[in-house]
Amino acid sequence: MGSFLLKRLAAIVPTLFFVSVLIFGLQQLLPGDPAIAMAGEERDPNVIAYLRGKFHLDEPLPVRYGYWLRGALHGDLGESVRIQQPVTDLIVEKLPVTLELAGLAMAVALVIGISAGVAAAVWRDTRWDYVANVFALWGLSTPNFWLGILMILFFSVKLGWFPASGYVSPSENLGENLAGMVMPAFVLGNALAAVLMRHTRSAMLQVMASDYVRTARAKGLDEKVVILRHALRNALVPIITLTALQFGELLSGAVLTEQVFSIPGFGKLIVDAVFNRDYSVVQGVVLFTATVYIVLNLLADLAYFAVNPRMRG
């Protein structure tokens, strides 16, 4: 366990290094002088001089990277040029909103994806299998912002069941908060449900053809017990790993979902930053999501290692 853990930990260092180089390098894509680009329309010479000093723009590139990396390692991702607030504070402030959305979406995806996948595998080549596969194709092909607009059209405008937009903090009013989250969570979880359904189906088919499932059946166990306790439990291992890795996709999707439903989360932060030319915020958000992804990836590997005795060697 020790050497595996060390090796795995050592492997994320170069990845994180290249992520940081990549994200720092984004600045180089700005046409012309970054200070002028960041200063906005007014091009106030004082602002430009201030930005040039702040980002060490007169220093050579590797030195600038050094300053930036040192800051990032100390949790200092720079400051928003527009709101005059540290980027880290902005991320910490917006993150809970997106985490709630992503968590609910994940729950929706797990419930729909796994049950549809199990149904499709158990009733293989029947109408249920067909319906589940059509659902998966629909989920993978529908842009989630369009689905969001359609849901607003039917459930808010026509039926008046849920609010079309806006966000209420759960500490303020949990009921209203959840009512406002139903549609966004479904919209965001939809594509992930499709991915999970496909994987659950193939994992279940594989497991159900294995010897121990045949043995369980031969013992005369109830089919429900065979499927839920013997087959599904083993099929779940790769699915859980996959779910952790799909978290990045959820954050991507959240950008669009938050835009449709006007939810003031992480996604709205990056979109607003893009339009305000608030490049430190853009870089900070990307660096943060990439780091979260790398850590989740590591945790998924460790979980897999913990539940799979064959890997312990």
Place this chain on the structure above:
Amino acid sequence: MAATLVATDLPRELTPGQRALRRLWRRRGAMVGLAVIVFFVAIALAAPWISPHDPLATSWSAVRKAPTAEHVFGTDEIGRDVLSRVIWGARASLLAGVISVTISLLVGVPVGLTAGYVGGWTDMLISRVTDAMLACPFLILAIALAAFLGPSLTNAMVAIGIAATPIFVRLTRAQVLAVKVEDYVEAARAVGNPPLRIALRHIFPNIVAPLIVQATLAIAAAIIAEASLSFLGLGQQPPAPSWGSMLNTAKNYVENAPWMAIWPGLSIFLLVLSFNLLGDGLRDALDPRHG
């Protein structure tokens, strides 16, 4: 004489490519997908002749009009014909799908071939950079790239192309690693072929099939990505039509002009679904172990 007899008596041997095409032909889903794609390509090419109105022409007397015989899909918030904009919007979507995936292929395949074939430090370096790019969620990376490059359809295509490249690097590399230990590659090396020739003539043709499948599915993802960037205002700039930017304005008028949202969204859905169906069909047809 005997040879000609054999040749005429036996059914003609099919090449693997022909066999794959036959298998693809039998997949109904893939063929429906292909037909829809051909339909959209035809619409995009014929846009100047078939679109009933100028997609940019505004009319203050026909603002947000529900579908009529004159405007079959209705009009938008400044009186432009929605059908004409949907037809012209097909160009942006298809262009974005094809060009960004071409960029990913042009960069990703040679880099992946190099990593897999050369190995050693080169492979280490390329793999780490690929890992780093894959750690950034696809759309967030594309948004960041588009933000720094500046909002335009061309930059959106470049951003999507770059963001999708690591998938092709990784796929090509894995395929090369599997193929390069095959006997025929060993044989080609043993008779003294130079490395470049082995990579291009002996390895590359044997890894094309999975690349075609991945490219087809990547076009679907790229079309959604372009629509997403345009929806956020980072792709096609107004007034030029794009399905994504049409949905961006449509979301503000869901209550009293729902037709503005239905058609562009349905077009994205159908086109993306078709590329997904074709990709799934190609996978089954090109890999005999499937299906």
